[in-house]
Amino acid sequence: MAAMLELESARLILRQWHDDDLSAFASLCEDPQVMRFFPDTLSRLQSAALIGRVRGHFAEHGFGLWALQRKDSGSFIGFTGLNEVCFDAPFTPAVEISWRLAREHWGLGFASEAAWAALGAGFERFQLAEVVAMAAVENIASEQVMKAIGMRRNTADDFDHPCLQGHSLQRHMLYRINREQWLETLHG
Structure with missing residues (x-):
């Protein structure tokens, strides 16, 4: 297997997961404020399992959640x-861009900066035609990131998340960006 792609932005490194990331990641996923637009917080064991799935996704697709x-x-x-x-x-089928940051790093532009680097890899390295983003309609902070990286919303694409049937967070907004739109934003 080829080495996983590492990305850099002005202030961040997007890298493979280290075993010693688990403690900080579990703390982040146990924070009710960080997880307020998800059905529940995650236990340490659930966070470890998520890291395992992320590593598997990288092995299968070459990209994932850095x-x-x-x-x-x-x-x-x-x-x-x-x-x-x-x-x-x-x-679907589709590739989604997503982010989750510890609360003390909110409001500093890190999510948009990292998302921009990930989009660049998606369109340049992995030759994706389109990338989507989704969030509960109440999640205004994530919507701001989607807009900041040039994604566009057509409210007719909004949907009820099939994994959240009956949950108050079921209704989701969908944003999209294709390669041409990304290039326009890049050179805009």
Whole structure:
């Protein structure tokens, strides 16, 4: 297997996961504020299982959810990356971009910066035609990141997440960006 692609932005390294990331990642996933737009927080064991699935996705597809590390402090702050959507919906099959950062790193532009680097890898290295992003309609902070990286929403694409039937977070917005739109944003 080829070495996993590592990405860099001005302030961040998007890298493979290290075993010692688990403690900080589990703390992040146990934070009710970080997880407020998810059905529940994750236990340490669930966080470890998620890291295992992320590693498997990288092995299968060459891309996935990169661990985020600040260049200035070396601190692990969360993840950002590309993931195959694993449920059926009108827009699938699709590759989704997503992010999750520890609360103390919110509001500093890290999510947008890392997402921009991940989009670049998706379109340049992995030759993806389109990338989607989704979030509960109440998740305004994620929507701001989607807009900041040039993604576009057609409210007719909004959907009820099939894994959240009956949950208050079931309704999701869908944003999209294709390679041409990304190039426009890049050179815009």
